[in-house]
Amino acid sequence: MRKKVVIIGAGASGLLCAIFCAKASCHVEIYEQNSKPAKKILVSGNGRCNITNRDITPNDFFSDNASFVKEALDNFGFDEFEKFASSIGLMLDVKEDGRAYPLSNEAKSVAKLLEEYAKSLGVIFHTDTKITDIKKLLQDYDKVVIATGSEAASHLGGNRDGYEFAKEYGHSIVPTYPSLVQLHLDSSIAHKMSGAKIDGEVTLLINHKNDSTCKGDILFTNYGVSGFAILDISQRASVALMNFEHVAISVNLLPDFTAQKLSAHISKLAQTIPKFSVLDILVGLIPLKIAQSLLDDLKISHDTEAKEVHTKLSKKIANQILNWRFEVTDTHGFRHAEVSGGGVDTSEINPKTMESLKQINLYFCGEVLDVVGRRGGYNFAFAWASGYAAAKDINR
Numbered sequence: 001m002r003k004k005v006v007i008i009g010a011g012a013s014g015l016l017c018a019i020f021c022a023k024a025s026c027h028v029e030i031y032e033q034n035s036k037p038a039k040k041i042l043v044s045g046n047g048r049c050n051i052t053n054r055d056i057t058p059n060d061f062f063s064d065n066a067s068f069v070k071e072a073l074d075n076f077g078f079d080e081f082e083k084f085a086s087s088i089g090l091m092l093d094v095k096e097d098g099r100a101y102p103l104s105n106e107a108k109s110v111a112k113l114l115e116e117y118a119k120s121l122g123v124i125f126h127t128d129t130k131i132t133d134i135k136k137l138l139q140d141y142d143k144v145v146i147a148t149g150s151e152a153a154s155h156l157g158g159n160r161d162g163y164e165f166a167k168e169y170g171h172s173i174v175p176t177y178p179s180l181v182q183l184h185l186d187s188s189i190a191h192k193m194s195g196a197k198i199d200g201e202v203t204l205l206i207n208h209k210n211d212s213t214c215k216g217d218i219l220f221t222n223y224g225v226s227g228f229a230i231l232d233i234s235q236r237a238s239v240a241l242m243n244f245e246h247v248a249i250s251v252n253l254l255p256d257f258t259a260q261k262l263s264a265h266i267s268k269l270a271q272t273i274p275k276f277s278v279l280d281i282l283v284g285l286i287p288l289k290i291a292q293s294l295l296d297d298l299k300i301s302h303d304t305e306a307k308e309v310h311t312k313l314s315k316k317i318a319n320q321i322l323n324w325r326f327e328v329t330d331t332h333g334f335r336h337a338e339v340s341g342g343g344v345d346t347s348e349i350n351p352k353t354m355e356s357l358k359q360i361n362l363y364f365c366g367e368v369l370d371v372v373g374r375r376g377g378y379n380f381a382f383a384w385a386s387g388y389a390a391a392k393d394i395n396r
Helices: 012-023 039-047 066-075 078-087 107-120 135-140 161-168 228-242 259-272 278-282 288-297 311-322 378-394
Strands: 004-008 027-031 092-094 099-102 124-126 143-146 173-179 183-186 197-206 209-220 224-226 247-252 324-331 339-344 362-364
Touching: 004 012, 004 135, 004 161, 012 027, 012 107, 012 378, 039 107, 066 378, 078 092, 078 378, 099 107, 107 124, 143 161, 143 378, 161 173, 161 339, 173 228, 183 228, 197 228, 209 228, 224 228, 224 324, 228 247, 228 324, 228 339, 259 278, 259 311, 278 288, 288 311, 311 324, 362 378
Parallel strands: 004 027, 004 143, 027 124, 143 362
Antiparallel strands: 092 099, 173 339, 183 224, 183 324, 197 209, 197 247, 209 224, 247 324
């Protein structure tokens, strides 16, 4: 008789698990609360889908059980995923930094191919169907896979269902937090810069000590800051906020300048064109909105003539440009987060098989587990690897 497998959630890990179970001749059904599968895949990477990364190590992930990801990634890493993707006609475009995208440069391609290939293998999809109790499923099916994701991106269906299912069978839940998320600032200035963007460098300070530094674009918003540099530090910031630690950021708007070089540039221009205003000098370096707000923060009039910009003032402006500090009060929340940290405690899950150590025939894969990756395709990489690990054991 064919094994009967039911998967809750038609995201990345659920779809891949379904495909490999169906390839092994299992009878597979997927229950998806949304009207169509792969909603998070469709919006990932701004519609481009950073599908995985060529250079994956356990150090690219955060978890209370740091070694948990190693086995799954060793068995289904980049090479294995690329081979699978190629087998269904999904060709990859691997960038120099290791990030991989579909060659079509479109997330729709990924979602469509995974869904259509699963259907071609006989996988049955039940969309617009929300599961609220898994007890009966464990009676009616040989294997039950929880691939419900996390509470991140609630507008796409993110919720805590998977954690509640896990708790029914005695699992512990590591406190969850938003990751790859924007940050709120305690600032009367930031909202004036809303919409202004610059490539810079951000240093995260936890309890007034430097924690980490990331380069990338920084986007000021009504509530605070966004952009890739902010998303890259957001995991550490979010954990610190959850633990009630003091969190701040130092923004370096011109990381290619030293304080001495920048101060000398400001002083020289002030001398060369004395009829310029101090604002005129700054807009040649940074966006207008940011220049205006920076001067406001320093309580320097925009109309201050260049001839009044003495050495001490040029050093003060240069220091602010290279080390502009803001206190972080909160994240922008689960709704706006790309992923979530925390989740089902992985010390209670078999790292080889993704099977529960509390309940036989119950599996967990993907973001519902206490595993969150850095930005750059790592979260998808774990979704594929954990989905494959569950399928491999189910087919055993």
